[in-house]
Amino acid sequence: MNSGSNILIGDCREQLKLVPDNSVDLIVTSPPYADQRTNTYGGVPPDKYVEWFLPISEQLLRVLRESGTFILNIKEKVVAGERSTYVMELILAMRRQGWLWTEEFIWHKKNCYPGKWPNRFRDAWERLLQFNKNRRFHMYQESVMVPMGEWADTRLRNLSTTDRLRDPSKVGSGFGKNISNWLNRERAYPTNVLHLATECSNRNHSAAFPEELPEWFIRLFTQEGDMVLDPFMGSGTTLVVAERLKRNAIGIDIVPEYCRMAKTRLSPFEGYLLEEEEEYESS
Amino acid sequence: MNSGSNILIGDCREQLKLVPDNSVDLIVTSPPYADQRTNTYGGVPPDKYVEWFLPISEQLLRVLRESGTFILNIKEKVVAGERSTYVMELILAMRRQGWLWTEEFIWHKKNCYPGKWPNRFRDAWERLLQFNKNRRFHMYQESVMVPMGEWADTRLRNLSTTDRLRDPSKVGSGFGKNISNWLNRERAYPTNVLHLATECSNRNHSAAFPEELPEWFIRLFTQEGDMVLDPFMGSGTTLVVAERLKRNAIGIDIVPEYCRMAKTRLSPFEGYLLEEEEEYESS
DNA sequence: GTTCCGCATGAATCGATAG
DNA sequence: ACTATCGATTCATGCGGAA
Numbered sequence: 221m222n223s224g225s226n227i228l229i230g231d232c233r234e235q236l237k238l239v240p241d242n243s244v245d246l247i248v249t250s251p252p253y254a255d256q257r258t259n260t261y262g263g264v265p266p267d268k269y270v271e272w273f274l275p276i277s278e279q280l281l282r283v284l285r286e287s288g289t290f291i292l293n294i295k296e297k298v299v300a301g302e303r304s305t306y307v308m309e310l311i312l313a314m315r316r317q318g319w320l321w322t323e324e325f326i327w328h329k330k331n332c333y334p335g336k337w338p339n340r341f342r343d344a345w346e347r348l349l350q351f352n353k354n355r356r357f358h359m360y361q362e363s364v365m366v367p368m369g370e371w372a373d374t375r376l377r378n379l380s381t382t383d384r385l386r387d388p389s390k391v392g393s394g395f396g397k398n399i400s401n402w403l404n405r406e407r408a409y410p411t412n413v414l415h416l417a418t419e420c421s422n423r424n425h426s427a428a429f430p431e432e433l434p435e436w437f438i439r440l441f442t443q444e445g446d447m448v449l450d451p452f453m454g455s456g457t458t459l460v461v462a463e464r465l466k467r468n469a470i471g472i473d474i475v476p477e478y479c480r481m482a483k484t485r486l487s488p489f490e491g492y493l494l495e496e497e498e499e500y501e502s503s
Numbered sequence: 504m505n506s507g508s509n510i511l512i513g514d515c516r517e518q519l520k521l522v523p524d525n526s527v528d529l530i531v532t533s534p535p536y537a538d539q540r541t542n543t544y545g546g547v548p549p550d551k552y553v554e555w556f557l558p559i560s561e562q563l564l565r566v567l568r569e570s571g572t573f574i575l576n577i578k579e580k581v582v583a584g585e586r587s588t589y590v591m592e593l594i595l596a597m598r599r600q601g602w603l604w605t606e607e608f609i610w611h612k613k614n615c616y617p618g619k620w621p622n623r624f625r626d627a628w629e630r631l632l633q634f635n636k637n638r639r640f641h642m643y644q645e646s647v648m649v650p651m652g653e654w655a656d657t658r659l660r661n662l663s664t665t666d667r668l669r670d671p672s673k674v675g676s677g678f679g680k681n682i683s684n685w686l687n688r689e690r691a692y693p694t695n696v697l698h699l700a701t702e703c704s705n706r707n708h709s710a711a712f713p714e715e716l717p718e719w720f721i722r723l724f725t726q727e728g729d730m731v732l733d734p735f736m737g738s739g740t741t742l743v744v745a746e747r748l749k750r751n752a753i754g755i756d757i758v759p760e761y762c763r764m765a766k767t768r769l770s771p772f773e774g775y776l777l778e779e780e781e782e783y784e785s786s
Numbered sequence: 787g788t789t790c791c792g793c794a795t796g797a798a799t800c801g802a803t804a805g
Numbered sequence: 806a807c808t809a810t811c812g813a814t815t816c817a818t819g820c821g822g823a824a
């Protein structure tokens with residue numbers, strides 16, 4: 221793989237074979253959920269989902285470094301009034317495959333899908349499952365610290381309005397010196413619950429997650445120059461963030477249209493697009 | 504069972520046999536988690552947990568009405584760097600027992616336990632698993648509606664700082680008349696994510712959950728005069744809330760001290776305490 | 787009556803130390 | 806080696822006392 225961003229077009233069950241052993245520091249992806257996005261990805265029924273995913277997770281286990289992490293964004297749908305159990309069965313099966321199920325983060329979707337049903341509320345959360353190969357893995361906790369609760373309530377009142385309105389995720393880099401001096405002492409480690417809005421802009425992809433999501437995990441589990449992999453790339457949000465954060469990346473998608481879209485979102489001097497017909501095409 | 508509040512002292516595997524078939528509208532409980540609260544409840548190791556719980560859930564299935572709901576509050580702990588899988592195995596086993604796994608609510612604990620570890624953040628959420636006997640169950644959604652987001656964003660800005668900093672869950676009860684007039688028009692249905700702080704005040708029970716938690720589910724799944732059951736009553740929070748909301752209730756606990764504590768928290772004219780020696784003792 | 791400050795207190799988890 | 810116990814770490818909350 222080249223440094224910078226690499227895009228592979230094709231079924232990830234095949235394309236993953238091109239990725240060398242122990243070469244990836246972080247896998248972060250959101251595969252098609254069971255029976256959803258059927259027009260683009262073919263749709264996997266719930267009772268076949270584990271069987272479909274295990275060969276993929278076997279490849280992921282191979283390409284991930286010992287110190288690396290795999291973040292899987294998934295949520296079971298409702299079938300006949302019940303939540304499906306395929307996600308739980310997948311976790312149990314992946315443990316038998318050799319994965320450690322280290323943690324389950326919760327993505328709380330602040331603006332979840334609207335709707336009303338007689339015996340169910342709106343679903344406002346998804347699972348972010350963390351898997352590892354080894355109990356010892358790289359984690360850079362300081363890179364995702366957040367303002368403390370009391371700090372936000374009291375100290376922030378004295379700041380200017382423009383400073384207050386800035387994106388909290390950019391705190392620590394965007395402020396002036398005088399304020400950032402406080403920050404080192406007035407910040408706390410986050411928890412395993414993430415509060416993010418879903419992407420509501422008009423992307424041409426059916427299930428784009430917000431940039432903050434891959435950004436948080438890329439900051440937390442990798443350093444500059446590390447390799448990030450998204451085997452279900454979609455419109456390429458993970459790669460865009462990886463490039464901005466100076467990480468190398470590999471994206472795979474079976475839909476050529478998405479691959480070209482992802483390439484245009486990357487900077488002109490990054491992004492190697494590997495077509496089926498040609499060996500690879502540098503830009 | 505009498506109307507009002509009933510307290511049974513003893514192991515719920517035995518005491519549940521005193522509860523008639525199809526007589527309970529809502530079960531809401533928080534059993535001792537695996538290997539926790541060992542001093543008071545003996546502690547069940549993770550690999551024995553399913554086996555320990557299934558006879559209890561079998562009784563619960565018997566006493567619950569067809570239209571009733573079972574809410575189970577639980578969270579797996581970390582063992583050897585991994586999350587235990589016993590909760591997932593319990594869900595799968597309870598489905599085989601005849602339960603429908605209808606939904607999983609998330610309790611986001613705003614004040615979670617502190618701590619810092621090299622490869623893990625603080626755990627800020629617990630599972631609230633909803634089980635049912637039947638696809639059709641009673642749900643009274645209007646009784647738990649919350650102020651709309653827009654209301655909080657715009658109207659609340661004009662209020663005092665202390666009011667703004669209050670727990671949003673108390674909005675609607677703590678405000679003055681002039682504001683509560685708006686509430687009836689500007690409310691929305693909640694989602695399946697609950698934001699509540701844990702009770703860390705000086706109760707003599709190690710793990711009392713906040714009153715808002717049983718209150719939310721009692722309002723959502725029962726009406727006045729319905730029967731609520733908590734087979735792991737603890738200090739009796741569920742019964743106190745049920746009494747306040749004019750529901751009948753049954754509480755069971757193996758620790759006599761907790762049962763007496765619960766009785767003192769109930770009003771003098773409610774609360775039948777069934778001791779082992781005497782048939783029952785009315786107050 | 788308010789507001790502010792200080793303090794104790796948890797359904798935690800890891801690594802080291804002791805049996 | 807494998808298990809039991811202990812200290813260190815850390816922060817939102819609600820209480821009491823004081824201004």
